[in-house]
Amino acid sequence: MTTSTALLTDRYELTMLAASLRDGTAFRPSVFELFSRRLSGGRRFGVVAGTGRLLSLLRDFRFGDDELRFLRDQNVVDASSIAHLEDYRFSGTIRGYREGELYFPGSPILTVEGTFADAVVLETLALSVLNHDSAVATAASRMSIAAGERPLAEMGSRRAAERSAVAAARAAYIAGFGATSNLEAGRSWGIPTMGTAAHSWTLLHDSEEEAFRSQVESMGTGTTLLVDTYDIRTGVETAIRVAGTELGGVRIDSGDLPIVAGDVRAQLDELGATSTRITVTSDLDEYAIAALAASPVDAYGVGTSVVTGSGYPTASMVYKLVARQDATGSWIGVAKASADKASHSGRKAAFRTLVDGVATAETVVVSDGFEELDTAAEHPDGRPLQVTFVEAGDIDASYEGVEGTAAARAHHLRVREELPVRALALSKSDPAIPTVYVEAD
């Protein structure tokens, strides 16, 4: 696989680039904004994720010989565009919401400023990363809230394309999950990994007892034994007979979990295995987790539903030109006019308005101009939501990699505390706080 990310791009971005080089508009200073008109699925808040990944992918957004040859061979763009792309390196500014931050309809999640030619080509890559990762993080945060203090592990790699699986593990971790089954996510992003054995382990052996005995010998009595390959009651009995009452845990991957968990807890307690933990992993989503709150479950493993955004596998973020200069160098706010896809023109600054530490509004200050919006002066009572990720092409590395991922997780858990109580309910509703637009002075 090539390391260049430059062709992870819709063709029309490069045909627009070529046409703008031809007519001279390529170098008009422009402001693109990445935002969402709505929250998918009646969610009460969204969670921004992917920013740290996007910054690293931006480092590799260069057109090398292979990429240029393809564009030339396929007649995607003309020779002067090829020459332009040969030297392309994003040299503008990117500001936006910190990764892990909450967002609401209209939140200016990412603002990309530069020439039209510089900024237009990042549309697909930015949306691909943020739409996917934010969809997963938003679902994951709801699950994390539903799980409360109980540990939550992501184990959905098999239900996501192989590289998205790694991104999904990361997004879930940022949104409050504690671990992942995915080893690459452990290596790339410093996420704790977990996992012991599948049903094939039991089936490989001539008896469940032999499988359990071998597992305990290899992994120690602290391991978790999967007890539902044949009969759960027999499985639990065998598990404790083999491992003793110090067995770390049992895992249940099928059945009516509230009933089964209660039965297994009673059986373990009867056998004296009072500290043996119960992990459940069968088709969980935020609703199933909430329904298990009163059951004696010690940990959850979530697969399909978290990596597919629990019914909403993509956020509905868009990347729109909101302001640009004209030929005279004056700034003009621009927006598409169609009724069903309207958007707010102009450069924006955003604040979370707080009253006694509780969020009451998403305040978006709008300016048609390009002047720096003084955040403190504009909104003294709000928490400023935007930071600078890229300044004149220089990427701030502190938002990337293992460090950036850990910081995003900490930020998410911190800002989630600001939400009003009604934001934590799982049912469909309006956004937890309104988005309020204010004209800049």
Place this chain on the structure above:
Amino acid sequence: MTTSTALLTDRYELTMLAASLRDGTAFRPSVFELFSRRLSGGRRFGVVAGTGRLLSLLRDFRFGDDELRFLRDQNVVDASSIAHLEDYRFSGTIRGYREGELYFPGSPILTVEGTFADAVVLETLALSVLNHDSAVATAASRMSIAAGERPLAEMGSRRAAERSAVAAARAAYIAGFGATSNLEAGRSWGIPTMGTAAHSWTLLHDSEEEAFRSQVESMGTGTTLLVDTYDIRTGVETAIRVAGTELGGVRIDSGDLPIVAGDVRAQLDELGATSTRITVTSDLDEYAIAALAASPVDAYGVGTSVVTGSGYPTASMVYKLVARQDATGSWIGVAKASADKASHSGRKAAFRTLVDGVATAETVVVSDGFEELDTAAEHPDGRPLQVTFVEAGDIDASYEGVEGTAAARAHHLRVREELPVRALALSKSDPAIPTVYVEAD
């Protein structure tokens, strides 16, 4: 990004590997089967996709220094397992359904044979690729059927994680789409790419007319102009005034499409632009495409719904141990017993039973043993569904790359012709043909 795919793996596969090396079961000849217990969403057939990608990823499924260091540092497995993984290269056999083939509940889509140690570690990678790509292909095939002879382009990259977007473009192409907006998909898989301009192009210019004029100058009168940035009627009028009646096409990305398409066609015809084509791209799925069948639409562009599997972003394929040898070298068919996740043990051969060229059943011949199932002898009236992708570790390159992708597309379009008419309806139903299990002699 590392090229090794070996850590795109759930941790438990390696902990099982380590425990099996310790107790000697690692080298038991084993048969794993990848199949689906059901078709998602009441679909009438599924489409296998991803196999060609999986084979290429399998070539890079090697544990290099970086991967081994991570496993050692994190204590994922012990030293003797590290030594084993250092030399790991899949040396078994993989047979299965050709890419593009249809599948039904229980179809043995992929059969991985080798030692337990060889085959168990491929679980996550195989499922990640096939679940994702097949979900997209299944949705795409329905859209392709709904579109009939009208061209269909995939343009959903922004609604899928950046690398899944490329895989999704490929899966959609295999299932009947004719083009993609994604340039990397064009380069990697030889898929035709398309695209001209976004709303930002119009907004960049001081008037819609200037934007159209520049686009036509750059891309020729055969281009497609996006006419809904401001007012569609004015946009169409401007488009024809600027480009003339030879304009290639107009694109509409908003509004009530059946009404708008009719209005735009009438307007174009009045203006004399009778051959100017209408492309629509606003939130289409198979149902919206079907609803436009009687409207004067010339081409469809589909985004979100195709790359997210139109409501079912993952197939429900699983990877299960179905047969293995015991310590004496005898074959044993194995299966999990739980009621809600039952499966059929044993090695399988599969045939599409045809009557007058129309599929009537998915016939699965089951053998608990390991002997070669003689396909012709077992089922003279059926079309054998399995081919050999990997023989003793040697990967058949004809299924990979651009060539393999084109062959998969041709195969899909050919075998789709075998479906009974009822399979082509979009409403939820049972599978179009039953799966019939037959015991081998």
